[in-house]
Amino acid sequence: MRTILSRALAELNAHRSVVLVTIVAEQGSAPRGPGSQMLVGADGQLTGTIGGGQVERQSELLALSLLKEQRSRMQHFALTQAGADSLDMACGGDVTVLFQFISPEDILWQSVLETALDRLTAAQPGWLILRTDGSAPALLDGEGMALLGSSGTAPLSKRCVLTGTDFSLPLPVGERAVIFGAGHIARALVPLLRSVEFRPVVYDDRPALADPAAFPDAEQVVCGDFRNIAGTLSLSPEDYVVVMTSGHLHDLEIQEQILRQELAYVGVIGSRAKIAAVNARLREAGISEEKLRTVHTPVGTPIKAVTPAEIAVSITGEMIYERACRREDPAHHACPMA
Known part of the structure; x- marks a missing residue:
């Protein structure tokens, strides 16, 4: 959009x-x-x-x-x-x-386009309301209040809804994708995720790697403590998380924190031996088997990826699929807008 x-x-x-x-x-x-x-x-x-x-x-x-x-x-x-x-x-x-x-003479449409773009840039939710008879549009904020035009009776839904007079489209602010680890794969992954409407956030504890200049497509680059994620970044149930730090210990520290809350997706990179070792420690820390089964690991679709670029494609493909499944779920449905 x-x-x-x-x-x-x-x-x-x-x-x-x-x-x-x-x-x-x-x-x-x-x-x-x-x-x-x-x-x-x-x-x-x-x-x-x-x-x-x-x-x-x-x-x-x-x-x-x-x-x-x-x-x-x-x-x-x-x-x-x-x-x-x-x-x-x-x-x-x-x-x-x-x-x-x-028409270029339609001042309301110009204002609607400008304001909608501003909200998308700021990742602020809202709805664009199109009239089925082609009359004046409306733009609503995240609470359903009219910003421009008359709001009419547009339903507040995460999905596109057609009524007798209106078609409401939620502004696609994009799902946030938090990537723990700012190495070579992250550098390949961030622009791919941005190109398919995710909002990448990169998190690392190394100041030299947590460099915004290295991730121009990232919404945010955070240098924080892997042992205390909440101290620098809050996660939400709508977030997609990929864990690929420089070592087993950091992966363990991160998973022990993030698996105690609801998230849209968790993917963890690593060999099966590493996964088994980390999962054993997570069980000892009280993480349930049910929760461990929700983790996508080894992360990515199985395309025999080897290089950072190939692995990034594999991860992006899996995240696109999981997002599509959530959108098809009535509890999470959103419009597949271009």
């Missing part, structure tokens, strides 16, 4: 109209779900994707037409090989798409 909002604002500032294309509903099998977006300008698709194929191509053509007509609309697409609104696709489902025309 950040890329789309930034490009939309740039187009408006250049006095060019755009059409914001958003999937607002799906049934059955579809390439992408509600909240997926792309931006279309006079020369065609500018950024984002709603799944590719015919649905994206036909949406682009319709957006170009609406751009000339300077209007918004909703459109249903059947991703089947039969029927009046069929796109001759074999997915078997269908999608409903909202086409929002935005």
Whole structure:
């Protein structure tokens, strides 16, 4: 969403109209779900994707037409090989798409884009409210209070919600990924995690390695005591944690602390022998078997990774998968926004 909002604002500032294309509903099998977006300008698709194929191509053509007509609309697409609104696709489902025309003369839209981008940069939650009839949008803060526009009756949900008049999208502030250990793998991992909308935080006890200049993509770099994490950093149940310090002792110290609280994900690097030794100590410290089973170790998807870059890809892949599973869970669901 950040890329789309930034490009939309740039187009408006250049006095060019755009059409914001958003999937607002799906049934059955579809390439992408509600909240997926792309931006279309006079020369065609500018950024984002709603799944590719015919649905994206036909949406682009319709957006170009609406751009000339300077209007918004909703459109249903059947991703089947039969029927009046069929796109001759074999997915078997269908999608409903909202086409929002935005003019550079629309001061409210400019303010909404600017404020939403500011909140994303500051990792402040909120909701963007699109109207199904293409009328004025709204932006809500993390408590559901209107910052811009009229809030209407938009539900406060972590997922995208379509009502009769509104489509509400939570601002994707991104999940925080706390990486304990600032070595070679961390340097490869941080930019990858940032590229897929995690918010990396690097934590190490060595001042020479806990250097913000070495991690330009990190939201924060902390130099703290591995024996007292809470003294310099608070963890939340929504955090993803990767432990890959320089030694068994530090890994043990960190796990003994973090496994006493709820976290979204815990991954620990190391050989099976090291894992067994550390787990034995954790059991002695009172960490339950149930808790130990939640730890992803050896961390990462099994792709026989060897180099720091390969290991970083492996870890990122596993974290993407675990995040997707949480989003599918009704208790944690969030929109897969572009």
